[in-house]
Amino acid sequence: MELQLQVGVKILLQNKEGKFLLLHRNLEKYPEVKKDNSWDIVGGRIDIGIPLLENLKREVFEETKLTLIDEPKLLAAQDILRPDKHVVRLTYVGQIEGEPILDEDHSSFKWLTKEEVKTHEGIDQYAKEVFEKYIL
Numbered sequence: 001m002e003l004q005l006q007v008g009v010k011i012l013l014q015n016k017e018g019k020f021l022l023l024h025r026n027l028e029k030y031p032e033v034k035k036d037n038s039w040d041i042v043g044g045r046i047d048i049g050i051p052l053l054e055n056l057k058r059e060v061f062e063e064t065k066l067t068l069i070d071e072p073k074l075l076a077a078q079d080i081l082r083p084d085k086h087v088v089r090l091t092y093v094g095q096i097e098g099e100p101i102l103d104e105d106h107s108s109f110k111w112l113t114k115e116e117v118k119t120h121e122g123i124d125q126y127a128k129e130v131f132e133k134y135i136l
Helices: 052-064 114-119 125-135
Strands: 004-014 020-025 042-045 073-081 085-095 106-112
Touching: 004 052, 004 125, 020 052, 020 114, 020 125, 042 052, 042 085, 073 125, 085 125, 106 114, 114 125
Parallel strands: 004 085
Antiparallel strands: 004 020, 004 042, 020 106, 073 085
C-alpha cells in the first residue's frame, strides 16, 4: 500500500462579535465520524495547482456560502498521520460577516466565544489543538 500525501486548508472563522464558527458534520453522510469529533471548523483538501488561499476561499464558500472580509492569517501547520495517508493541515484565522448557509456535509452550526470553545464537547482534535495553542 502506497502512502498518500494530501494537503488540507482549514480556517477559524470569527465574526464581528469575536465568536468562532463551528460546523457539525452530517453524521448520516459521514457515519465513520465519531460523536466526540463531530464539530469542526471550515475547510478541506486543496485542489492541486491552485494557490492555498484560493482553495481556502473556495472551501469557505462551498461550506458556508460566505466570503472572507480580509486576508486570513496562517496560524498552524499540523501533521495528520494515518495508515494510508499523511495529511498536512494548514489552519488560518479570518474574519467573516453574515450567517452561514450550510452544504450537505454539515447539519448545523454554532457561534462560540473563546470561553465556550474551551468547554464545548466534540470538537475535532486538530481544531481543538489550534484553538488551545493559538486562541485560548
